[in-house]
Amino acid sequence: xxxxxxxxxxxxxxxxxxxxxxAQDTNPPLTKIEIFENRTGTVIVRGSVLxxxxxxxxxxxxxxxxxxxxxxxxxxxxxxxxxLQEGGRPEDTTMVDYDELxxxxxxxxxxxxxxxxxxxxxxxxxxxxxxxxxxxxIYTSVxxxxxxxxxxxxxxxxxxxxxxxxxxLATFQNLxxxxxxxxxxxxxxx
Numbered sequence: 135x136x137x138x139x140x141x142x143x144x145x146x147x148x149x150x151x152x153x154x155x156x157a158q159d160t161n162p163p164l165t166k167i168e169i170f171e172n173r174t175g176t177v178i179v180r181g182s183v184l185x186x187x188x189x190x191x192x193x194x195x196x197x198x199x200x201x202x203x204x205x206x207x208x209x210x211x212x213x214x215x216x217x218l219q220e221g222g223r224p225e226d227t228t229m230v231d232y233d234e235l236x237x238x239x240x241x242x243x244x245x246x247x248x249x250x251x252x253x254x255x256x257x258x259x260x261x262x263x264x265x266x267x268x269x270x271x272i273y274t275s276v277x278x279x280x281x282x283x284x285x286x287x288x289x290x291x292x293x294x295x296x297x298x299x300x301x302x303l304a305t306f307q308n309l310x311x312x313x314x315x316x317x318x319x320x321x322x323x324x
Contacts, residue, residue, distance in 0.1 A: 165229040165266040167213035171202050179203045182215065185313045188305050190296045193220040195286060197309040199316040200229070212321060214313045216268055218286065220294035228268040228288045232321075235314045238264060242307045245284070246300065248272045270303075 164172070171178055180202050187196040196217040203210045212232035219225045230238060241262030248260040261271030267289035275281045284303050287295040298306060 165213065165264075166231045166233075167200060167202060167211050167229050168266070170204075170209075170211040173204075177205055179205060183316065185214075185309050185316065188302060188309065190298055190302055193218065193223075193294065193296050195219075195296055195298075195306060195309075197306075197313050199313040199320075201317070201320055212317045214310065214317075216286075216288075218288045218294040218296055220292075220296055223294055224292055226288040226292040226294040228264070228266045230264045230266060230268060232314075232317055234264055235310065235317075238262065239307065239310055239314070242270060242303070242310065245270055245272050246303055246307065248282075250274075 171180060180200065182198045182200045185197040185199060187194050194217075196215075196219075198215040198217070200213050200215055201210060202212075214230045214232075214235065215227050216230065217225050217227045245260050245262060248258075250256070250258065252258060252260065257274045259271050259273035261269055261273075263269045269287045269289060270284070271287070272282050272284045275283050284298040284300070285295055286298055286306065287293065
């Protein structure tokens with residue numbers, strides 16, 4: 135009987151550990167600004183400004199510039215929040231740290247120029263994923279051979295996915311640049 139109890143405890147314990155590991159795998163890593171904002175035992179002031187909201191076929195994309203401050207130490211952290219609203223699904227917000235914005239803008243620029251000559255194979259995808267798991271990708275369409283689609287997807291909580299046209303991708307890139315410019319002026323003390 136004791137042996138059965140030990141085996142039972144091992145099975146249940148192993149299942150709990152495996153479930154916890156799977157749950158951790160589905161949660162994106164926290165960005166620097168999220169870690170800063172989620173600190174306990176201290177006052178955190180969170181400021182933000184909406185840069186703009188753009189419409190797409192299946193929903194909307196909003197970009198906000200963010201500044202978070204710990205008044206006690208004066209420490210400040212900067213970033214942006216990208217809100218994806220897909221159809222009737224709940225809005226999903228993904229943070230992007232300030233120090234990743236140049237790389238993200240370069241990635242958007244590269245993706246905007248992607249084409250079939252980048253590989254000798256007929257199907258391709260070219261993507262950029264931020265540390266907070268905001269993914270931008272251009273890929274060959276399975277439903278419409280010979281064409282590509284551009285998708286902006288959050289892997290944060292709801293996995294919202296917005297398809298963008300080339301013009302909408304340019305608008306999104308402009309919103310990110312405007313947010314970075316706003317943060318640059320805050321960081322310079324202007």
